[in-house]
Amino acid sequence: MDDKTTRSIDTIAVTEGEEPFETGSEAGDVVSPIHLSSTFALPGLDTEMRLEDVDPDAGEFVYGRLSNPTRHTLETRLAALEGGEHGAAFASGTAAIFTTLLSVVEPGDHLVAFEDLYAGTRRMLDDVFVSRLDVDVTYVDATDTRNVAAALRPETTMVWMESPTNPKLALCDIAGIAELVADRDAVFGVDNTFASPYFQRPLDLGADVVVHSTTKYLNGHSDAVAGAVVTDDDTLAEELRFLQQVGVGGVSSPFDSYLVTRGIKTLAARMERHETNALAVAEFLESRPEVTAVYYPGLESHPDHALAREQMSGFGGILSFELDGDIDDAKRFLEALSEFTLAVSVGGVESLIELPAGMTHEPLSPAEREALGISDTLIRASVGIEGTADLLADLERGFDAMARRSPATSD
Ligand SMILES: *Cc1c(COP(=O)(O)O)cnc(C)c1O
Numbered sequence: 001m002d003d004k005t006t007r008s009i010d011t012i013a014v015t016e017g018e019e020p021f022e023t024g025s026e027a028g029d030v031v032s033p034i035h036l037s038s039t040f041a042l043p044g045l046d047t048e049m050r051l052e053d054v055d056p057d058a059g060e061f062v063y064g065r066l067s068n069p070t071r072h073t074l075e076t077r078l079a080a081l082e083g084g085e086h087g088a089a090f091a092s093g094t095a096a097i098f099t100t101l102l103s104v105v106e107p108g109d110h111l112v113a114f115e116d117l118y119a120g121t122r123r124m125l126d127d128v129f130v131s132r133l134d135v136d137v138t139y140v141d142a143t144d145t146r147n148v149a150a151a152l153r154p155e156t157t158m159v160w161m162e163s164p165t166n167p168k169l170a171l172c173d174i175a176g177i178a179e180l181v182a183d184r185d186a187v188f189g190v191d192n193t194f195a196s197p198y199f200q201r202p203l204d205l206g207a208d209v210v211v212h213s214t215t216k217y218l219n220g221h222s223d224a225v226a227g228a229v230v231t232d233d234d235t236l237a238e239e240l241r242f243l244q245q246v247g248v249g250g251v252s253s254p255f256d257s258y259l260v261t262r263g264i265k266t267l268a269a270r271m272e273r274h275e276t277n278a279l280a281v282a283e284f285l286e287s288r289p290e291v292t293a294v295y296y297p298g299l300e301s302h303p304d305h306a307l308a309r310e311q312m313s314g315f316g317g318i319l320s321f322e323l324d325g326d327i328d329d330a331k332r333f334l335e336a337l338s339e340f341t342l343a344v345s346v347g348g349v350e351s352l353i354e355l356p357a358g359m360t361h362e363p364l365s366p367a368e369r370e371a372l373g374i375s376d377t378l379i380r381a382s383v384g385i386e387g388t389a390d391l392l393a394d395l396e397r398g399f400d401a402m403a404r405r406s407p408a409t410s411d
Pocket residue numbers: 092093094095118120121162166191193194212213214215216225226227
């Protein structure tokens with residue numbers, strides 16, 4: 001495999017883990033088949049065999065929850081994309097995050113997290129880890145690394161970050177935080193969903209473990225819910241595997257594993273186009289009088305633009321912006337769009353748009369939303385790979401609809 005370590009991520013995305021004759025097919029399939037079997041015939045009764053010794057790399061499989069050739073192909077590719085040794089595929093990003101946290105923290109432990117986390121992760125921390133498992137969590141504004149340093153305690157066993165965050169595209173300094181955590185008995189995890197490994201590789205920056213909602217950019221086609229974890233840490237990987245296969249069992253199904261493996265093939269081409277379109281949309285929005293702020297790491301006006309240039313190789317396809325008006329203006333704008341579909345989620349080839357205050361971040365209290373700077377007119381867009389001019393024309397339609405509002409028609 002040594003000659004492969006120099007292969008570009010573009011090439012890894014297309015072929016890694018999917019060599020003909022090596023993925024359980026005698027026929028030499030170029031595309032790894034979907035192995036639906038829940039169990040695998042054993043060559044004989046070996047009473048010495050222990051489940052831990054079964055090696056999927058050697059084509060050994062016993063039972064579908066433990067491992068499966070299609071999932072194994074995906075796990076091999078995921079690990080290579082993030083530059084890690086061990087990859088694990090899950091039934092959702094949520095299952096990947098839960099299993100990762102559970103493989104590190106125990107009752108009585110302390111965890112430091114970015115306050116601007118994915119809303120579902122925040123709920124998981126509050127309503128499962130804090131409420132039921134007696135884990136203490138401190139949320140910090142991690143855009144300033146000093147806040148992370150100040151929150152660390154002797155009993156801190158995990159630091160959990162996202163960068164860029166949702167929905168304000170805030171960044172944290174991954175290498176800086178990794179340095180803080182390095183000389184402690186703690187694990188530094190990064191949810192890399194928004195950047196994708198194409199634009200950011202947290203393990204290279206010093207993180208211990210990286211997770212994805214592969215539902216988003218890695219699958220890229222909005223047709224599978226799935227998750228991933230990658231780490232270089234052998235001890236953590238062993239605990240993760242135990243929880244993935246035995247303790248929790250939230251594994252990726254063969255069909256979803258196939259879809260994500262297939263989606264990943266075009267990762268490089270898609271991410272380049274997402275970024276070109278997102279930058280065009282961000283610049284267009286910034287030029288409009290109806291828009292009071294645009295949050296996109298690729299804009300020079302972004303407070304962490306310099307950090308983005310340093311730790312990312314691109315800025316991605318997600319942005320958010322603030323409309324000058326009230327929630328009715330935001331509704332009018334959103335409902336006039338036809339290329340951007342009103343829907344939660346991000347990372348698919350089609351452009352999606354949403355109102356965090358009324359959709360993804362609705363579960364938070366108004367006070368929590370205010371603390372995170374999520375106003376009633378903050379709009380998040382996941383810019384797809386459609387024609388750039390069509391997307392800009394669509395946004396014009398939104399602005400026209402806002403302008404048509406007169407005192408007589410306001411409700
Ligand atoms: C979507 C998302 C998740 C949750 O993933 P699911 O696949 O929906 O379970 C976690 N983190 C981030 C950043 C996400 O965007």
